[in-house]
Amino acid sequence: MIPAKVRIKVYPPFRFGVDFSTSEDLSRLMNELMDRQDVPAGEKRKYRLNGLERFMLANEHERVAYNSQFVFEFTHPVSREKLLETTERWISVFPPVRSVIERRLFWDQRFVYRRAWFSSREIFHFEDRISQEAIDRFCGRHFDLAFEPAVRFLLQQEGDRARLIFNCHHSLFDGAGQAYAFEIWSKIYNGSDVQGEVDVKAFRYRFVRHQMGWKKSLALLWRNFSLKPPRKMPKLGTLNDFPDQGEDRLVSSVTLDVSGEPYQDLRSQFLVKAAEVVDRVLAEKGNREDPFIIYAPAGLRWVMKAHSTFQNAVVSQTLFFGRNLPRDEIKRRVEQKSKGDIFLENARFLFGTLPLSYLTPSRKLEKKLRPFDQAESPITCTMLAVHAPIPRAFPVPKDWRDLRISARGTLMRSPCIGLILTGQRGRETLTIEYLPSLVSKATVELVMRRLSTIPTPP
Amino acid sequence: MEKETAARSLKWIASLERWLWPVLKTVFRIEVSGEHHLRPGPALIIANHNSGALVESHSLLFLCFQKGLTVFGLNHKALFKIPLVSRYFRKIGAVTASREAAAQVLRENASLLIFPGGNRQALRPLSQSHVNSFEWAKGWAALAVTHQAPVVPVKFTGTHGINPILFSSRLLAKILVLPWAFGVSHFPLSLAQALLSLAVGMGVMGLGAPLWSGLLAGYLVFCFPPWCR
Structure with missing residues (x-):
């Protein structure tokens, strides 16, 4: 007996009347499937995992899934064949989709395979009715990163209404990467010719050194190449609900439609306005039982940023303010914060896009974060404000009408409120994410009311 | 039933x-x-x-x-x-x-x-x-x-x-008289099967049994495992 490595793959069922009606059909389907090469094999190249991605892999378990979704809603049917055809082409030109993460004894390693071992039918799921429950189930299902691509689509169609969910694992894409991946998909859908493989840039150490200085870069190199297993980090919450797993794991969200004239101001000055609103709301509440926004001292700010910013440095900003700050002061600080992101404005990274977390030694981070995570009553509130030029502007298929885009993401376990403004110009949505066990519903409702007459959703 | x-x-x-x-x-x-x-x-x-x-x-x-x-x-x-x-x-x-x-x-x-x-x-x-x-x-x-x-x-x-089958032979089946003894036309040879039959045959002889009984035990073990699986 040789202890060979065994893989078991369970496929979606073939159904009588849908996939087969005669035994010959079934036999042919089954034999085709059995003889297909459908485990990652062949030529592959290495794609380095960064600290954040390792962090996610080390902390993901049956209760926590670092999945992230874009939800597209539109009011016309789409052709399944075209979607499958587009996805098939996308798989062949977009290398990250063909990546797997091999789990090693001391560290995990990511590889991108030259040829796909799966077809579009395996990552594209269809349903004939629109159901939020099905979407939640779809979004919460774990990715098996050693086997399958870390991307899935779900199309729900009912009459003239359709919902497309683009779901991916955060170890593959961050917010910007996800938008970029969908941009390529849309180009193919629109009929643009994508020649050869799309060039994907990985985050280089050189770039980190440029940004963070050579000392920290060396420290990073030392840490990455040491043989220590990854340290346990504070537990995280996710947006993907597992209702029977205890409420501290749940992240709830409210998505609001902020398109139209009344929200012009909000859209154009999102960061300033959102920061001001949250600051005022928490000041109004006026007790330390509820979270409030703090102005973090300079020495602590990087920790807080690493703690709360889970999206891309390109598209995220975490803001900390004192109570009752004048608007000009808030504006000035927002502008100051934005300066650091200017050089990243046109960058498109799929991997390694969060240098600050990347460079944070895990022990130090854990020590610094412990008071925040273990406090009996929440003492801080950080705000993750994602104001994303790339997700807001990324192209979608031309013939999709009345499009509404919203995002679902992942939040750290902290008493924070996540605000994600996304969508196409004129059809934006604002998603407020929070952990109900750490942030009271009243706080969220107050934020919503303050955000310039945004109506309460039904 | x-x-x-x-x-x-x-x-x-x-x-x-x-x-x-x-x-x-x-x-x-x-x-x-x-x-x-x-x-x-x-x-x-x-x-x-x-x-x-x-x-x-x-x-x-x-x-x-x-x-x-x-x-x-x-x-x-x-x-x-x-x-x-x-x-x-x-x-x-x-x-x-x-x-x-x-x-x-x-x-x-x-x-x-x-x-x-x-x-x-x-x-x-x-x-x-x-x-x-x-x-x-x-x-x-x-x-x-x-x-x-x-x-x-x-x-x-x-x-x-786990147990690699090295080859499957019709000739070997005939040499081992399997078609007539067990009604099997092809005989697969696995690594474990060869090693096990050798061990059993030698074990039987090691207990002081005559050579023919060791060979018979080895033969039976050699022929038996593939169909047992």
Whole structure:
């Protein structure tokens, strides 16, 4: 007996009347499937995992899934064949989709395979009715990163209404990467010719050194190449609900439609306005039982940023303010914060896009974060404000009408409120994410009311 | 038929799952994907067969148990003629391979695990290990159509390396008089089989038995294992 490595793959069922009606059909389907090469094999190249991605892999378990979704809603049917055809082409030109993460004894390693071992039918799921429950189930299902691509689509169609969910694992894409991946998909859908493989840039150490200085870069190199297993980090919450797993794991969200004239101001000055609103709301509440926004001292700010910013440095900003700050002061600080992101404005990274977390030694981070995570009553509130030029502007298929885009993401376990403004110009949505066990519903409702007459959703 | 499904013991399966599954998972570094497709209810679970057949059947049994499925496996009737082995397999949900047994299982709202490739597929040589299809087997498909049951395909990869079949020979079968003695036309040779027969033959002689008895024991062991699997 040789202890060979065994893989078991369970496929979606073939159904009588849908996939087969005669035994010959079934036999042919089954034999085709059995003889297909459908485990990652062949030529592959290495794609380095960064600290954040390792962090996610080390902390993901049956209760926590670092999945992230874009939800597209539109009011016309789409052709399944075209979607499958587009996805098939996308798989062949977009290398990250063909990546797997091999789990090693001391560290995990990511590889991108030259040829796909799966077809579009395996990552594209269809349903004939629109159901939020099905979407939640779809979004919460774990990715098996050693086997399958870390991307899935779900199309729900009912009459003239359709919902497309683009779901991916955060170890593959961050917010910007996800938008970029969908941009390529849309180009193919629109009929643009994508020649050869799309060039994907990985985050280089050189770039980190440029940004963070050579000392920290060396420290990073030392840490990455040491043989220590990854340290346990504070537990995280996710947006993907597992209702029977205890409420501290749940992240709830409210998505609001902020398109139209009344929200012009909000859209154009999102960061300033959102920061001001949250600051005022928490000041109004006026007790330390509820979270409030703090102005973090300079020495602590990087920790807080690493703690709360889970999206891309390109598209995220975490803001900390004192109570009752004048608007000009808030504006000035927002502008100051934005300066650091200017050089990243046109960058498109799929991997390694969060240098600050990347460079944070895990022990130090854990020590610094412990008071925040273990406090009996929440003492801080950080705000993750994602104001994303790339997700807001990324192209979608031309013939999709009345499009509404919203995002679902992942939040750290902290008493924070996540605000994600996304969508196409004129059809934006604002998603407020929070952990109900750490942030009271009243706080969220107050934020919503303050955000310039945004109506309460039904 | 009533007896066949009634012999299944959930306690046995739970106990096996507790002790054997971690061992299998560790030794064979088992990776599972798509297990969410295993859902309770009448269905045919169809899998390819390799030389590591026991690892395959047991790991699938444990996966189904974890997912809350009641699953019965179709087995060759020869298996049920061996007393202790028969009892063990009955306890974990084996039923005789017949249309009646299959119909009974599906009527009971349980799933049916079938390896249509059977021994012919399990004993294919290592050079053919990538060929997982079973064109010659049609009965399972007819069963699915008759009962209009969903079919869940399962593919095992790597189990053929557990006990590699080096080659399958018609000539060797004739040399070993297998076609006349056992009615077998092809003889597969696996590494474990060769080593085991050598060990048994030498062991018998080591106990002071005459040379012919050692050779006979070695011969029987050499011929026996492929069909036992």
